[in-house]
Amino acid sequence: MTVTSAPTRPRPPEPGCPTDRTAPADPAAAAPTDLAALAAAHGLTVSGARPPLTRYIAALWGRRHFVTAYATARMHATYSTARLGQLWHLATPLLNAAVYYFIFGVVMNASHGVPDYVPFLLTGIFVWDFIGSSVNAGTRAIHGNLGLVRALHFPRASLPLSTVVQLFQQLLVTMGTLVVLLLALGQTPGPSWLLAFPTLLLTAVFCAGCALVMARIGSKSPDVSQLMPFVLRTWMYSSGVMWSIDKVLKRDDLPHWVTLALKANPAAVYIDLMRFSLIDTFTARSLPHHVWPLAVGWALLAGVGGFLYFWKAEEEYGRG
Numbered sequence: 001m002t003v004t005s006a007p008t009r010p011r012p013p014e015p016g017c018p019t020d021r022t023a024p025a026d027p028a029a030a031a032p033t034d035l036a037a038l039a040a041a042h043g044l045t046v047s048g049a050r051p052p053l054t055r056y057i058a059a060l061w062g063r064r065h066f067v068t069a070y071a072t073a074r075m076h077a078t079y080s081t082a083r084l085g086q087l088w089h090l091a092t093p094l095l096n097a098a099v100y101y102f103i104f105g106v107v108m109n110a111s112h113g114v115p116d117y118v119p120f121l122l123t124g125i126f127v128w129d130f131i132g133s134s135v136n137a138g139t140r141a142i143h144g145n146l147g148l149v150r151a152l153h154f155p156r157a158s159l160p161l162s163t164v165v166q167l168f169q170q171l172l173v174t175m176g177t178l179v180v181l182l183l184a185l186g187q188t189p190g191p192s193w194l195l196a197f198p199t200l201l202l203t204a205v206f207c208a209g210c211a212l213v214m215a216r217i218g219s220k221s222p223d224v225s226q227l228m229p230f231v232l233r234t235w236m237y238s239s240g241v242m243w244s245i246d247k248v249l250k251r252d253d254l255p256h257w258v259t260l261a262l263k264a265n266p267a268a269v270y271i272d273l274m275r276f277s278l279i280d281t282f283t284a285r286s287l288p289h290h291v292w293p294l295a296v297g298w299a300l301l302a303g304v305g306g307f308l309y310f311w312k313a314e315e316e317y318g319r320g
Contacts, residue, residue: 071169123278
């Protein structure tokens, strides 16, 4: 006798047990693989990413009021705790001129053969003070404002440019004093004085480019600021601030590369152009050949090249 067992009914699934024996789908596989496309679909961008050059220039132009206001505030705050206040903007170059006149004009007799040596010296010091201060301040423009850089999103070029604007404002004040001193020393105004305006403009563009270059270098290597006083002092001595380059170039024992370096020195070019503009006895014979192309070339090279060099590292400032 054969006994046949009754068919068993399938047991209902226990709570929490999956009915499908297949492996669950991998969440990572279901996620979008193109994260850039997902970010673009939702309008997301990388924080602090470098924008295109045209957009960066437009953003910087939109912050022009911040640049000028920040520069003006820094200028007023520089000597806010001193009793003489803003008069130090005038006193500092005048004290430097007095010291350099005694050392170079009297002790070292650098004034020999240089007509109107006092106007010659004053003009060189006032222009050099702007150039050297712009380069030195640009070195600390980013590293000295890390709190601002890390807290706010804005074109970082605003910081080194604001330092140059601040120093240019000071230069305009001191140039007014220089004109008064030159008149008191017997210089007569003439059509050549109008050349001081394009000279100032080209000098400012050159200094802005140098400040941008040094701002990027100083942001990565803060120790550069400790080295800059020695570099700037060497540059000043080779720029003919206290002595006449034209007089030295008449010597025959100088190597050819030294002669070319002295003639093409951008600081010397701008200083000599300002002397040619304001001093009666500083004639065109004392200027290097092709002086205006040199001045424009240095301004374009430093201004455009420095801006591009700074912009390429825009997303790196304030990190690390």
